[in-house]
Amino acid sequence: TTTTAFLGLGAMGFPMAGHLARAAQATGGRALVWNRSAHKAQAHTEQYGSQAVDLARCAQADVLLTCLPTSAQVDEVIAALEAHLRPGSLWVDCTSGHPEAGRAQRQRLAERGVTFLDAPVSGGTSGAEAGTLTVMLGGEAAEVEQARPHLAFAGKVVHVGGPGTGFAVKAINNVLLAANLWAAGEGLAVLARSGVNVAAALEVINASSGRSNASENLIGQRVVSREFPVTFALGLLAKDAGIALDVVESVKGSAPLLAQTLGLYRAAAQMIGEGEDHTAALRLIEQMNAREIA
Ligand code: NDP
Numbered sequence: 001t002t003t004t005a006f007l008g009l010g011a012m013g014f015p016m017a018g019h020l021a022r023a024a025q026a027t028g029g030r031a032l033v034w035n036r037s038a039h040k041a042q043a044h045t046e047q048y049g050s051q052a053v054d055l056a057r058c059a060q061a062d063v064l065l066t067c068l069p070t071s072a073q074v075d076e077v078i079a080a081l082e083a084h085l086r087p088g089s090l091w092v093d094c095t096s097g098h099p100e101a102g103r104a105q106r107q108r109l110a111e112r113g114v115t116f117l118d119a120p121v122s123g124g125t126s127g128a129e130a131g132t133l134t135v136m137l138g139g140e141a142a143e144v145e146q147a148r149p150h151l152a153f154a155g156k157v158v159h160v161g162g163p164g165t166g167f168a169v170k171a172i173n174n175v176l177l178a179a180n181l182w183a184a185g186e187g188l189a190v191l192a193r194s195g196v197n198v199a200a201a202l203e204v205i206n207a208s209s210g211r212s213n214a215s216e217n218l219i220g221q222r223v224v225s226r227e228f229p230v231t232f233a234l235g236l237l238a239k240d241a242g243i244a245l246d247v248v249e250s251v252k253g254s255a256p257l258l259a260q261t262l263g264l265y266r267a268a269a270q271m272i273g274e275g276e277d278h279t280a281a282l283r284l285i286e287q288m289n290a291r292e293i294a
Contacts, residue, residue, distance in 0.1 A: 004150055005032040005053070005061035007077055008095075009040040011231055012121065013067035015128040016094065016153040020065070021048035023152035034058050059084035063150045067094040067121075070239055071101035078105060087113025092147050094135070096120045096174065096236070098243050099164030100250070102138065106163050115143050118163065120170035121153070125231040128153060138166035168247045174240035178278075179261045180212040184219055185282035189289040198224060198293055222279040223293050234281055235274025238265040 004024065006017035017033050021044075024031035033050045035041040041052035058064060059081045068074050074095055091114055093102065099118070106116040116139075123133040132155030137144045144159045151157055160169045187210070191201045202224070205215050222228055241262040248255045268281035276283075286292050 001027065001029045002063060002150070003030040003032060003061045004063045004065065005034065005058035006050075006065045006067070007034045007055075007058055008067040008073075009033060009035040009044055010067065010069075011125050012094070012128050014040065014044060015125065016065075016067060016121070016133070017044060017050060018048040019131045019152040020150070021050040025049060032058055032061055055080050056084045060086055061089065063090045063092060063147075065092045065094060065119075065150070069095070069236060071095065071097040071105070074105060075101070078108065082108075082112065085109070085112045085114050089114050090143070090146055090150075091116045092119045092150065093117065094119050094121050096170050096240055096243070097167045099138075099167045099171075099247065102167050103164045106139075115139070115146070116163075117143055117147055118166035119147065119151075120166055122170065122173060123155070127155070131155065134158065136160045136166040136169045138163050138168075167243065171240050171243035171247055174237060175244035175258050175261055177213070178237055178241050178265050178281075179257065181214040181218060181279065182261060182264055182281065182285070184210075184212060184214045185223070185285040185293060188219065188293045189282075189285050189291055192293060193289055193291045218279050219282070219293065222277065223282050226292075226294060228277045228280045228283075230275070230277045232278050233274060234265070234269050234272060234276050234278045237278040237281075238262070238269040238274065241265050 004020050006020055021031040031050045032053045033041050033044050044050050045052045066074055074093055091109055102118040109116040118138040119135050121133040121135050127133045131153050133153050134156040135151050135154045137159050160166055188198055192198050205211050244258055245262050268284045272280050272283050282293055
């Protein structure tokens with residue numbers, strides 16, 4: 001039987017680790033959890049029947065999974081665990097990390113006989129709860145097959161290429177989310193200023209070629225509703241846009257629209273607050289246009 005250890009029970013990690021706990025119960029395996037703030041691990045045990053343990057115990061698991069804010073926190077956890085790690089184990093990092101950091105982490109863990117895969121996810125907290133996340137894996141094909149049975153939170157698993165490519169695809173996906181959301185916000189703010197009803201405009205756009213996930217879901221549910229529920233922090237989206245531009249730079253690519261997007265989200269994170277929901281970036285567009293998108 002397999003022992004998994006999930007480290008980082010945040011907005012994403014908590015429900016993701018819940019699926020691992022359910023899978024362990026079904027197969028007779030064990031699901032360990034660890035979180036920096038211990039009360040979340042305790043709550044996880046109560047909710048899902050997982051086993052809250054200390055860091056050193058996590059190192060003994062067959063499969064370790066992390067979901068932390070950035071690669072910097074993954075580095076910290078690797079440093080804390082390194083001395084205790086078991087050769088032959090697998091480390092699946094579901095953080096939206098940095099491709100270069102991921103390749104360095106892979107190298108560092110390989111020296112301990114541990115295989116590191118970048119395995120970021122998309123689908124949001126609702127996808128994490130439903131167990132329908134898309135996982136984009138960077139690594140060797142055989143390693144990906146080794147990881148596949150342990151991704152109980154996934155609805156779709158795609159091997160996108162070698163080490164670091166999962167992180168690269170995730171960063172580009174999220175800068176596209178950022179660009180789509182911002183562009184839709186500008187368009188709707190201008191329509192609102194011209195006296196058009198925003199709900200009517202969204203109805204048209206969502207039946208037309210200008211639609212996106214931002215127009216179909218995010219803006220109606222979070223912006224027009226004025227709710228801006230915090231499920232994915234604005235600071236994390238700005239971080240992802242920064243990684244995307246590092247990917248652009250690393251290949252000397254030309255992506256001026258994506259560069260603009262990074263600048264806009266850095267400004268929004270500064271002015272609106274990095275702890276706000278990512279959709280609250282549109283509050284800055286509202287200020288720029290002295291008009292609510294509602
Ligand atoms: P949260 O802020 O909700 O959770 C962050 C987690 O990391 C918490 O468990 C936190 O512990 C832990 N943590 C923070 N700093 C440290 C540290 N120095 N050492 C150890 N643990 C630490 O983030 P999310 O769950 O929203 O995001 C996690 C990752 O998933 C990010 O890379 C994000 O970009 C990505 N992501 C997020 C999505 C979303 O919709 N929210 C969707 C897809 C990907 P503590 O409880 O102690 O603070």
